[in-house]
Amino acid sequence: MEFAEEIHQEIDDWIARYPVVTEEEVATEDVSGMSSLASLATRVRVELSTGSGVARVAPPTNPEFDDNFLRRYYLAFGVLLGDPLGNYGRLYEVKDRGGDYTKTAIPVSQTRAATGLHTDSSAINVLPDMVGLICIRPAIKGGSSRITCAIRAYLKLQQFESQNLALLERPHLRDIVTPGADQSLRLRNQFPVFSAHPDRGLICRYMRFWIEKGYEKAEVAIPEGLPEALDTLDRYLEEEDSVANFRLQRGEMLWVDNCTTLHDRTEYEDNPEAPRLLLRQWVKLPD
């Protein structure tokens, strides 16, 4: 999707009126006058919930934008799209913080490792409908986005691997890394990879590593056949021509339906002077 020229003025006017805002407090009434941005948000919401499940929005057309402009544009966009979640703060900085998610229970978004195709949030009670990224600074090397359709993999499993699918439709433990989730509920933090959601129909919630870690930390044996079922799912997800691979440029946004579209990013290398920085938002669909 294109960035409409008029959006520049809407964001500039907002910045002129309120040079400083508290991100957590920005609400619908603060951005209600931005009709061009609102119409872009509606198009993205419709594409995610009733179309392909994914939208990319081109960077601002006037190249004279700075980081603050991008933050305010992205913040306003999230509020117009739905109800932003605050588990990680409103605009969460996806950047390498030097950790290793395989050794400590930290989100992969804080590392520069490849993640594997996944949906966001490992906590049963936290399910963002839409996940968005805006690129402030790309990496010098790597850090491409990859996305694929979970429904496509589901249909293949249904057709050729019904026993494996049955296992994936049973609840499975997940390690809890989502901030704000109640750690004492570890054994209750289990849900299926594929399930029928009352409002949304078929949904997928998947990140292989957090399933394997969930069983390991709870000291519960992995159910028989589950590793093979996950191998089969991974194979379908990664099939040739089923994954779109692209690199976000500065100012570009990517939004996915977090219940039907899996995302991933490739490993990257940073320029220490200007490290890769993306901002992420988790947004619930409006009621």
Ligand SMILES: [Fe+2]
């Ligand atoms: Fe993610």
